[in-house]
Every structure is written in C-alpha cells, then in structure tokens.
Amino acid sequence: MNNHTELENLLEEKHFNLLRKGISEIEPADIAALIEKLSIEKAVLLFRILPKDSEAEVFANLEADTQETLIRRLSDKEISHVIEELFLDDAVDFIEEMPASVAQKVLSHATRETREQINRLLKYPEDSAGSIMTVEYVHLKRSMSVQDAFTKIRKIGPDKETIYTCYVTDPERRIEGVISVKTLLLSEPEQALGDIMDTNLILVHTDTDREEVARLFEKYDFLSLPVVDSERRIVGIITIDDIVDVVQEEATEDFEIMAAMTPSEKPYLKTSVFKLFKNRIGWLVLLMITGMGTGFILQGYEEAFLAVPLLVTFIPMLTDTGGNAGSQSATLIIRGMAVSEISPKDFLKIAWKEARISALAGVVLSIVAFLRVYLLNYGEPDLLAKSLVISLSLIFTVFMAKLAGSMLPILAKRLKIDPAVMAAPLITTIVDTSSLIVFFSIAKILLGHLM
Amino acid sequence: MNNHTELENLLEEKHFNLLRKGISEIEPADIAALIEKLSIEKAVLLFRILPKDSEAEVFANLEADTQETLIRRLSDKEISHVIEELFLDDAVDFIEEMPASVAQKVLSHATRETREQINRLLKYPEDSAGSIMTVEYVHLKRSMSVQDAFTKIRKIGPDKETIYTCYVTDPERRIEGVISVKTLLLSEPEQALGDIMDTNLILVHTDTDREEVARLFEKYDFLSLPVVDSERRIVGIITIDDIVDVVQEEATEDFEIMAAMTPSEKPYLKTSVFKLFKNRIGWLVLLMITGMGTGFILQGYEEAFLAVPLLVTFIPMLTDTGGNAGSQSATLIIRGMAVSEISPKDFLKIAWKEARISALAGVVLSIVAFLRVYLLNYGEPDLLAKSLVISLSLIFTVFMAKLAGSMLPILAKRLKIDPAVMAAPLITTIVDTSSLIVFFSIAKILLGHLM
Numbered sequence: 001m002n003n004h005t006e007l008e009n010l011l012e013e014k015h016f017n018l019l020r021k022g023i024s025e026i027e028p029a030d031i032a033a034l035i036e037k038l039s040i041e042k043a044v045l046l047f048r049i050l051p052k053d054s055e056a057e058v059f060a061n062l063e064a065d066t067q068e069t070l071i072r073r074l075s076d077k078e079i080s081h082v083i084e085e086l087f088l089d090d091a092v093d094f095i096e097e098m099p100a101s102v103a104q105k106v107l108s109h110a111t112r113e114t115r116e117q118i119n120r121l122l123k124y125p126e127d128s129a130g131s132i133m134t135v136e137y138v139h140l141k142r143s144m145s146v147q148d149a150f151t152k153i154r155k156i157g158p159d160k161e162t163i164y165t166c167y168v169t170d171p172e173r174r175i176e177g178v179i180s181v182k183t184l185l186l187s188e189p190e191q192a193l194g195d196i197m198d199t200n201l202i203l204v205h206t207d208t209d210r211e212e213v214a215r216l217f218e219k220y221d222f223l224s225l226p227v228v229d230s231e232r233r234i235v236g237i238i239t240i241d242d243i244v245d246v247v248q249e250e251a252t253e254d255f256e257i258m259a260a261m262t263p264s265e266k267p268y269l270k271t272s273v274f275k276l277f278k279n280r281i282g283w284l285v286l287l288m289i290t291g292m293g294t295g296f297i298l299q300g301y302e303e304a305f306l307a308v309p310l311l312v313t314f315i316p317m318l319t320d321t322g323g324n325a326g327s328q329s330a331t332l333i334i335r336g337m338a339v340s341e342i343s344p345k346d347f348l349k350i351a352w353k354e355a356r357i358s359a360l361a362g363v364v365l366s367i368v369a370f371l372r373v374y375l376l377n378y379g380e381p382d383l384l385a386k387s388l389v390i391s392l393s394l395i396f397t398v399f400m401a402k403l404a405g406s407m408l409p410i411l412a413k414r415l416k417i418d419p420a421v422m423a424a425p426l427i428t429t430i431v432d433t434s435s436l437i438v439f440f441s442i443a444k445i446l447l448g449h450l451m
Numbered sequence: 452m453n454n455h456t457e458l459e460n461l462l463e464e465k466h467f468n469l470l471r472k473g474i475s476e477i478e479p480a481d482i483a484a485l486i487e488k489l490s491i492e493k494a495v496l497l498f499r500i501l502p503k504d505s506e507a508e509v510f511a512n513l514e515a516d517t518q519e520t521l522i523r524r525l526s527d528k529e530i531s532h533v534i535e536e537l538f539l540d541d542a543v544d545f546i547e548e549m550p551a552s553v554a555q556k557v558l559s560h561a562t563r564e565t566r567e568q569i570n571r572l573l574k575y576p577e578d579s580a581g582s583i584m585t586v587e588y589v590h591l592k593r594s595m596s597v598q599d600a601f602t603k604i605r606k607i608g609p610d611k612e613t614i615y616t617c618y619v620t621d622p623e624r625r626i627e628g629v630i631s632v633k634t635l636l637l638s639e640p641e642q643a644l645g646d647i648m649d650t651n652l653i654l655v656h657t658d659t660d661r662e663e664v665a666r667l668f669e670k671y672d673f674l675s676l677p678v679v680d681s682e683r684r685i686v687g688i689i690t691i692d693d694i695v696d697v698v699q700e701e702a703t704e705d706f707e708i709m710a711a712m713t714p715s716e717k718p719y720l721k722t723s724v725f726k727l728f729k730n731r732i733g734w735l736v737l738l739m740i741t742g743m744g745t746g747f748i749l750q751g752y753e754e755a756f757l758a759v760p761l762l763v764t765f766i767p768m769l770t771d772t773g774g775n776a777g778s779q780s781a782t783l784i785i786r787g788m789a790v791s792e793i794s795p796k797d798f799l800k801i802a803w804k805e806a807r808i809s810a811l812a813g814v815v816l817s818i819v820a821f822l823r824v825y826l827l828n829y830g831e832p833d834l835l836a837k838s839l840v841i842s843l844s845l846i847f848t849v850f851m852a853k854l855a856g857s858m859l860p861i862l863a864k865r866l867k868i869d870p871a872v873m874a875a876p877l878i879t880t881i882v883d884t885s886s887l888i889v890f891f892s893i894a895k896i897l898l899g900h901l902m
Binding site: 310 | 476477478480601604605608609614615632633636637650651653665668669670671672673674691692694695696698699702703705706707709710711712718719720724725727728731732734735736738739740742743745746747749750753756757760761763764765766767768770771772774775776778779781782783784785786787790792793797800801804807808811812815816819820823849875876879880883887
C-alpha cells in the first residue's frame with residue numbers, strides 16, 4: 001500500500017488494525033513524509049500506532065519542527081523509548097536542532113549512559129569527523145576465531161549502525177586492524193582474526209574536517225571509516241550514508257558563499273524571512289559600497305563621456321562581460337580545489353592556461369563586438385575608432401578578468417580564506433574598476449581629438 | 452610503508468621482492484596515485500609486479516590518459532587479465548574514456564561474455580541508472596534456506612561488487628524481495644528466504660535519471676538499489692559508493708552551468724585549452740550581445756545623462772547590486788530544487804518570501820546609498836533629489852532582481868529547461884535593462900527640470 005490518501009482514510013475512520021498492517025509495508029522515510037503532511041493530532045495518533053521497532057527510524061526522518069511538536073505531545077515513557085532507540089548520531093542531530101528547553105526535557109528521559117554519550121558527541125566542533133560519527137560499531141579481538149566473531153556479531157548486531165566493517169582493537173581500545181563481514185564469510189570458521197584482518201588502516205581523527213573525510217570515502221570506496229582520538233583509541237565510526245549528506249551540504253554551502261551569502265543551515269522554506277535577509281544583506285551592502293568606487297573612476301572620465309556619449313552605452317556590456325569571463329574561471333578553480341582536483345601549487349599551469357583561453361575568447365568577443373557596434377551605428381562620426389575602442393577594451397578586460405578569476409581563489413586558499421568567497425560577485429566588482437580604466441584610457445588615445 | 456620516495460628508490464634499484472612486500476601494504480587508490488607520478492617505463496614495471504588480485508583495482512583508480520598509455524604497453528595476455536578482473540561498471544567507464552581504436556583492442560581481448568555485457572551496458576543513455584549500474588550482484592531463490600544462501604554467497608561472493616544486499620528473484624529473474632546479510636546473520640540457518648525477505652521494494656528502471664537515483668539513496672540510506680527492466684526483471688544494481696561520485700559530479704555540473712559554461716566531463720587540468728575555450732565562448736558571446744541591448748536603453752537616455760553626468764557614475768553600482776541581489780535568490784532556488792527541498796508548486800510561498808526579503812534589503816541598501824551619495828558629493832547642486840534617485844532606484848532594482856531571480860528558475864523547471872541556466876549571468880543581463888529603465892525614469896521625474 002503506497003497510497004497516502006488511503007492511509008489517511010484509514011486513520012480518519014480509525015481502522016487501526018488495517019492501518020498497522022498497511023504501515024508495516026512502507027519504508028520509514030515514507031512514513032515520515034506522510035506524517036509531515038498530517039495535522040498534529042493525526043500525526044501523534046499515527047506515530048503511536050507505529051511498530052515499536054520502526055518508531056525511532058521514522059522519528060529520525062522527520063523535519064526538526066515536526067520532531068519538536070511531536071515531542072511536546074508524547075508521554076515521558078514514549079520520549080524515553082524514542083531517545084533510547086535512536087542511533088546515537090541521529091539522536092545528536094535531533095538534540096542539536098531542538099530549543100534548549102526541549103533538549104533538556106528529552107535528555108532527562110534518557111538513561112544515564114545515553115545521556116553521557118550524547119553529551120560527549122555534542123562537544124565535537126561542527127564540521128569535524130567527531131560531529132558526524134556514531135559510537136555504535138562492532139569491535140572484536142584479534143585472538144577471536146571467525147566463528148567467535150559471528151557469534152558476537154549475531155549478539156550485538158541488531159543495535160549497531162553497520163555490522164559489515166568490524167574493527168579489531170587491543171584491550172586499551174587502540175585499533176589494530178579492520179575486517180569485513182565479506183572476509184569473515186570467505187574464511188574458515190577456526191581462523192584467528194589476527195591472521196586475516198587487514199592492517200593497512202586508514203583512520204581519521206575526531207577533529208579531522210568532514211570534507212577531508214568525504215574525500216577519503218571517495219578515494220577508497222569504503223563503507224565506513226574509524227575515528228580515533230589522539231592516542232589512536234577508536235571512539236566511533238563514520239558510515240558512507242552520512243557522507244552522501246556531507247557532500248550535498250558542503251556543495252550547498254559553496255553555492256551560497258559563491259553567491260555572496262552567509263550559508264544557511266536549514267532548507268530555504270524553513271528559514272525565516274529575517275534570517276534569509278540577514279544572510280544576504282552584509283555582502284550586498286559591502287559590494288555596493290565597493291561598487292561605488294567604480295563611480296569615482298567614472299567621475300574622473302566625465303569629460304570623455306560627455307564628449308563621446310556613445311561610450312556610456314558600452315559600460316554595462318563591458319563590465320558584465322568582464323564579470324562573466326571572470327566568474328567562469330573562478331568557478332572552475334574554486335570547484336576544482338573543493339574536490340581536490342586542483343591544488344594551489346598548480347597556479348603557474350593555471351595562469352598559462354587561462355591566459356591562452358582568454359586570448360582566444362578575447363579575440364572572438366572583440367570581433368563580434370566590433371562588427372555589431374560598427375554595423376549598428378552606421379553614420380556615426382569616427383565610427384571605426386569608436387568600434388576599435390570597445391573591441392580592444394574587451395580583449396584586455398577578458399584577459400584581466402580570467403587572470404583575476406583564476407588567481408584570487410588560489411590566493412585565498414593560500415591565505416586560509418575560503419576560496420568560494422572569491423566568486424562572481426567579488427570578481428565582478430574588482431574587474432569593473434580595472435576594465436573601466438582600460439576602456440577610458442584606450443578611448444583617450446583613439447578618440448583624444450574629440451575630447 | 453607509506454612513503455612514495457622509498458618505493459621509487461626500490462623500483463630504481465630493482466629490489467623487486469622488497470617492493471612487492473611494500474606494495475601489498477598500500478591501498479590500491481594510493482598505488483594508482485603513485486603510478487600517476489612515475490615515468491611510463493617505471494609505471495609499466497610497477498604495474499607488472501602488482502599482486503594479480505589487486506591489478507584491476509589499481510587500474511580502475513588510474514586517470515584515463517594513464518590507462519591508455521599503460522594499455523598500449525601491456526601484452527595481450529595482460530590486457531585480457533585486466534579487462535576480465537575489472538568490475539563491469541569500472542570496465543565500462545574505462546572503455547568509454549578510451550579512443551575507439553584502444554577500446555576495440557581491449558574488447559577483442561575480453562571473453563565473449565564480458566564483451567557482450569560491456570556492450571549492453573554501453574548502450575544505456577548517459578546519466579541514466581543503466582549507465583552507473585553493475586551486473587555483479589548476488590541473487591538468491593525464495594525457496595533457499597539461510598544456510599543455502601550463505602553457501603551460495605561464499606561461492607560466488609569474491610566476484611561480486613557487494614554481497615551485503617542480496618536479491619531474491621523468480622525463475623524469470625523478476626525481483627521478489629530483498630534480503631541483507633545482516634538479516635541472514637540474525638536468522639536461523641533453516642529459515643526459508645521467502646519468509647524473512649523484505650518485500651517492500653524500492654526499484655529503479657534502467658532509464659531512471661541518476662540524480663533521481665541519488666535522491667532515493669539519500670532518502671532511504673540504502674547500500675545498494677536494484678535496477679529493473681520494463682518487465683521488472685533485475686538487470687543490475689547500483690552501489691552507494693558510486694552515488695557519492697554522482698552527487699559530486701551533478702554539483703560540479705550545476706556550478707558550471709550556473710557560471711554560464713557548458714559542463715566539462717574531465718577535470719580542469721586534464722582539459723585542453725581549446726575545449727575549455729569552447730565550453731565558455733558560447734555563453735560569453737550570447738550574454739554580450741544581450742548585454743548590448745542595455746546600450747540601446749542608455750542611448751535613449753543620452754539627454755538625461757548629458758544634463759546630469761553624476762547619473763552615469765551610479766550605473767555600475769546599480770546594475771551590480773541588482774545582479775548580486777538576483778543571483779542570491781536564484782542560487783537558493785536552483786539549489787533547493789536540485790536537492791528536492793523546493794518544488795515548483797511552492798512558487799507563491801517563495802514569491803511572497805522574496806518580496807518581504809527584498810523590501811528589507813532594498814530599504815537598508817537605499818539608506819546606505821543615500822547617505823554615501825549625499826555626504827560624498829556635498830556641494831553638488833540638487834543633491835537631495837540626486838541622492839533620492841539612486842536610493843529609490845535601488846529599492847525597485849532589488850525587488851525586481853529578487854523576484855526575477857526566484858521565479859525564473861521555477862519557470863525554467865516548469866518548461867523542462869535546466870533551472871541552473873537561470874543563474875547569475877542571465878539574471879544580471881535581464882536585471883540590467885529593467886533597473887536602468889527604472890533609474891532613468893525616476894531621474895526624469897525628480898530631475899526633469901535639469902534635462
């Protein structure tokens with residue numbers, strides 16, 4: 001039964017038995033999507049008739065505001081069941097999203113052990129490996145046989161987020177090796193884990209940046225990766241399903257920064273007007289003030305454009321083309337560094353490449369612009385010189401724009417600033433000024449006799 | 452031994468035994484990275500002493516151009532070993548990257564079965580589920596017991612890309628259920644798969660878009676997903692490690708389209724100057740020609756700016772601010788739709804939200820601009836009116852920019868055009884025209900007596 005309306009009708013008519021049966025055939029993520037659409041009364045009702053073993057998974061899939069309203073309606077016993085059954089990384093995400101009062105209420109209903117584990121995880125810095133790891137993994141001893149390992153996995157497996165990669169640790173919980181269930185299945189029952197485990201360990205530390213963790217997953221195609229503390233003791237694991245989310249979130253963050261915004265943590269539709277305004281206004285004001293600098297340049301050329309008013313009509317086209325040319329280069333370099341295909345030490349290679357590209361692009365653009373200006377202003381005095389002014393300015397502008405666009409993100413990276421800051425908006429503002437200076441300088445040379 | 456130089460020295464001095472030992476302790480992805488750095492002679496030498504069972508995995512991790520040079524140096528027997536040992540999805544990726552002559556040579560050294568499978572996979576459209584699936588999965592029968600299942604997994608497991616999710620099929624290979632190794636491990640040996648398999652099936656078709664597949668993985672946190680043909684027969688599976696790559700590639704594609712480029716398939720440093728030029732020039736020319744339209748608008752206001760030259764100095768700041776305001780909104784909406792947080796049917800909610808944000812942003816920007824223009828041009832005649840012109844124009848510009856920026860991507864989506872096309876460059880060009888019309892219209896009203 002995949003039909004939402006059908007389920008809603010059963011709920012409406014209180015056919016709880018049919019409903020229970022119907023729900024057991026639906027993925028938790030889909031049940032969560034259904035609950036999002038219901039009124040709060042019906043949502044609580046539906047949540048209460050969920051099978052006990054899927055309650056936590058459905059809950060983890062709900063939006064933060066629905067989790068909050070739901071928690072406010074549930075009994076103490078129900079809250080305590082939810083928090084205990086949630087995987088710890090989901091529990092931490094949930095607690096982080098809640099207002100302090102709700103978070104405290106929930107934690108007060110957890111067992112002491114769960115509460116301590118959650119609090120420990122909450123302390124890791126945002127965007128660190130520690131903040132996305134879970135502590136529910138399978139650890140084994142090197143002296144165990146394959147058969148012992150299966151016995152242990154069967155016993156503790158149901159509560160672990162993944163059983164497919166197991167970690168072999170010493171008595172101090174220092175990690176000694178890794179062994180997959182695939183290897184266990186393909187080995188003889190009496191073999192010792194110490195003999196078959198893989199000792200080429202790729203580890204991350206609790207404070208490793210989560211983008212770096214994502215890169216390791218991409219490179220090695222792991223299902224999970226162990227997280228260790230400063231003494232190489234394993235403290236948790238990161239699973240690949242969370243990495244898909246990390247990759248999406250990091251890309252979204254870069255999109256936002258590159259469009260001159262403070263990154264937002266919540267989806268657009270869930271963010272308040274004021275918060276969205278706050279994320280955008282800072283850069284808008286800053287770039288506007290910087291952009292006014294271009295005005296001063298133009299004031300200096302008042303005589304020139306009063307003598308040749310046609311020059312004014314080229315300004316938007318010239319600055320826009322510079323902005324576009326620059327942001328093309330900046331985007332490729334910023335993205336290339338984000339996915340580690342480009343490193344700052346490639347800067348000479350990049351500069352030489354961009355120089356050649358801008359030579360090609362500059363020539364094509366200047367020919368098109370020349371023809372268009374020449375043909376559309378037929379009859380205008382000194383037309384050849386005027387067309388040449390715009391044509392030559394374009395070549396210089398594209399060249400400067402592409403060089404600035406490709407080099408500034410690299411410079412930012414060297415200075416430990418996020419390269420994404422050096423994207424279209426900032427490049428445009430920088431390129432505006434220089435392109436207008438070039439433009440009017442060339443105009444003065446070629447059209448000086450008119451000014 | 453993680454030290455590249457050390458390995459290179461061993462290679463130099465032909466200490467092959469030490470080298471073999473050293474290499475067995477390194478991840479295939481790292482060996483591939485080392486090979487990339489070697490001269491072709493040394494690369495071939497190192498490749499030849501790799502343990503036979505890691506050769507294919509190392510090969511799959513090499514860049515396309517290194518794969519090509521290597522293939523040209525390998526013997527027929529070596530080529531045939533590589534192509535047979537590669538997982539089929541890696542083999543297809545590799546064949547796709549090769550020039551036709553090399554691809555043919557490689558295929559001629561494959562067994563007939565492998566060749567047929569590769570050719571079948573090559574036929575699926577790019578970006579479809581078929582193009583990223585692998586055909587190496589475990590399928591079981593519903594009548595099998597858990598014990599039978601383990602026996603089969605042990606037998607065929609080594610050649611399968613993942614064994615952790617197994618598919619239960621009928622004699623026509625139509626998919627009946629799915630069962631994880633975790634479930635198998637937690638069940639009794641004599642239970643029949645038909646009784647314990649999960650029949651809530653989430654399937655994709657061979658022609659499902661890979662972005663849609665990625666969304667399913669994100670939503671349900673699967674390790675793999677079955678791909679079926681039009682008769683519900685399973686033809687392959689997609690594994691989550693490939694989804695991480697899909698998510699990165701799709702984000703990169705959007706970054707490139709949003710910066711007005713044709714998306715490139717290869718990394719920046721591996722793309723030729725001419726190809727990069729070709730990817731960029733089309734949009735640059737198109738946007739330049741459109742941008743010239745703004746020139747015509749300005750020509751119509753020649754009288755106005757000749758009478759009040761100060762107006763010209765505001766042009767770049769006004770158009771840049773409009774562009775920035777618009778691209779902020781466009782970016783959030785494009786990205787929101789890409790990750791399915793926003794759907795076109797939310798357009799009224801979005802328009803109302805953006806209207807309020809732009810009211811706030813417009814007022815703040817206009818106050819800042821007013822103060823700055825008023826204070827910095829002290830002594831200029833009619834200064835109050837002139838400052839008001841720029842101030843009021845900003846309010847209108849920001850409003851139009853944010854509305855166009857948020858609505859155009861939605862319109863594009865409705866018209867089945869990629870919303871990413873409606874990003875900064877195009878928005879800027881559109882907003883330029885309308886903001887200049889507003890600007891000069893307001894100027895004519897407030898400063899008409901000067902013109």
